[in-house]
Amino acid sequence: MVRPPSLALFVAVLAASPAMSAEPTMSFESATTILAESCGKDIDANCFGVNLDATRLKECLSRNQDVVSPQCRADYFRAFDAIQKRISARSAVWRACEREKTKVCGETQGKPGETIACLLKAPTKSLGWGCNQALTQAGYR
Amino acid sequence: MADFATARRFLPLLAGLLTMAVFPALAQEGPTAETMIGELSKLETPSDLDVPALRQQVADRIKAKADPVALKRPLISPQLNRLPHVNVDIQFNPDSPIIRPESYRTIARIADVLTNPALMSFTFLVVGRVEANGARRDNNLMLSQRRAEAIRDALVTTFKVSSKRVLAVGLGEEQLQDANNPKAAINQQAQIVTLHEVAQAAGSGAKPPEAGRATKSATSRSAGKAGK
Numbered sequence: 546m547v548r549p550p551s552l553a554l555f556v557a558v559l560a561a562s563p564a565m566s567a568e569p570t571m572s573f574e575s576a577t578t579i580l581a582e583s584c585g586k587d588i589d590a591n592c593f594g595v596n597l598d599a600t601r602l603k604e605c606l607s608r609n610q611d612v613v614s615p616q617c618r619a620d621y622f623r624a625f626d627a628i629q630k631r632i633s634a635r636s637a638v639w640r641a642c643e644r645e646k647t648k649v650c651g652e653t654q655g656k657p658g659e660t661i662a663c664l665l666k667a668p669t670k671s672l673g674w675g676c677n678q679a680l681t682q683a684g685y686r
Numbered sequence: 687m688a689d690f691a692t693a694r695r696f697l698p699l700l701a702g703l704l705t706m707a708v709f710p711a712l713a714q715e716g717p718t719a720e721t722m723i724g725e726l727s728k729l730e731t732p733s734d735l736d737v738p739a740l741r742q743q744v745a746d747r748i749k750a751k752a753d754p755v756a757l758k759r760p761l762i763s764p765q766l767n768r769l770p771h772v773n774v775d776i777q778f779n780p781d782s783p784i785i786r787p788e789s790y791r792t793i794a795r796i797a798d799v800l801t802n803p804a805l806m807s808f809t810f811l812v813v814g815r816v817e818a819n820g821a822r823r824d825n826n827l828m829l830s831q832r833r834a835e836a837i838r839d840a841l842v843t844t845f846k847v848s849s850k851r852v853l854a855v856g857l858g859e860e861q862l863q864d865a866n867n868p869k870a871a872i873n874q875q876a877q878i879v880t881l882h883e884v885a886q887a888a889g890s891g892a893k894p895p896e897a898g899r900a901t902k903s904a905t906s907r908s909a910g911k912a913g914k
Contacts, residue, residue, distance in 0.1 A: 577793070
């Protein structure tokens with residue numbers, strides 16, 4: 546009894562992809578607006594000397610959990626998480642579209658912006674499912 | 687009961703006042719992302735702007751006490767204004783490089799813009815400026831440098847824009863936007879300037895600077911370009 550490798554691969558791909566249906570991740574601006582609206586006052590009150598640095602702000606807000614506003618407590622993790630999701634979604638494009646990059650856009654493509662522009666211009670049908678998903682999740686379309 | 691009725695009557699008013707108090711600060715200010723992308727992608731000829739030399743030039747002018755009067759003080763770098771650029775209002779704590787939470791959104795918008803496919807292949811300069819506020823010129827220079835670096839650091843640490851793609855320079859009160867009104871708030875706007883295209887990695891193995899480590903040759907090449 547040998548499990549067909551294609552099925553194993555399919556399951557692995559499914560498990561690795563964050564979602565079945567591709568939803569674009571939030572833009573940096575939208576995610577950061579949540580942070581500023583919910584936590585602006587708390588940052589002023591408790592993290593006065595801390596600059597806009599995800600690691601340090603997150604650390605400061607969690608250290609001050611007891612005193613930050615309920616709104617901020619409810620939202621800050623979500624906001625930083627959304628920023629991280631977009632960063633991951635964007636770097637995932639290069640792995641997900643590796644084959645398409647050479648096949649559709651030619652090997653000589655060097656500039657990252659041109660490669661993405663080429664992938665976005667290519668008919669969706671010419672790109673694999675994973676690459677299409679990744680482009681959507683990255684917020685490129 | 688009366689208290690409840692009063693509260694109910696005033697609640698919408700209070701909500702309105704709160705909205706007015708909160709939203710002006712958070713309202714979308716300055717150019718939209720689309721406008722910024724349009725402006726910054728207009729690079730026709732790559733700039734040969736020498737950033738370290740500019741830093742030296744501005745320090746020398748202050749040290750030599752040249753152009754002592756702020757009114758109509760000439761630009762230290764007219765070339766900067768000829769490159770594609772956008773001016774952005776970023777609020778800092780007084781006399782400090784700490785970005786105010788009201789301006790987080792603008793910084794995030796810049797990050798969205800710089801990581802847009804249309805601009806992904808370019809290198810940018812963040813220019814910090816301070817209005818001629820009566821403080822010492824050298825202090826203003828230092829403050830503007832720290833503020834420009836704070837903007838750059840936020841882009842690099844929080845939004846993972848490649849550190850190789852963003853340089854920072856402070857020009858104090860030596861690059862006044864409105865030299866006829868040296869104290870005007872417009873003179874403290876930061877500027878994002880398109881410099882040139884990123885050094886291209888050899889062959890097809892090009893990854894965006896955001897996605898991974900550049901090759902050694904690309905690193906040395908871009909460092910060479912930045913240090914020109």
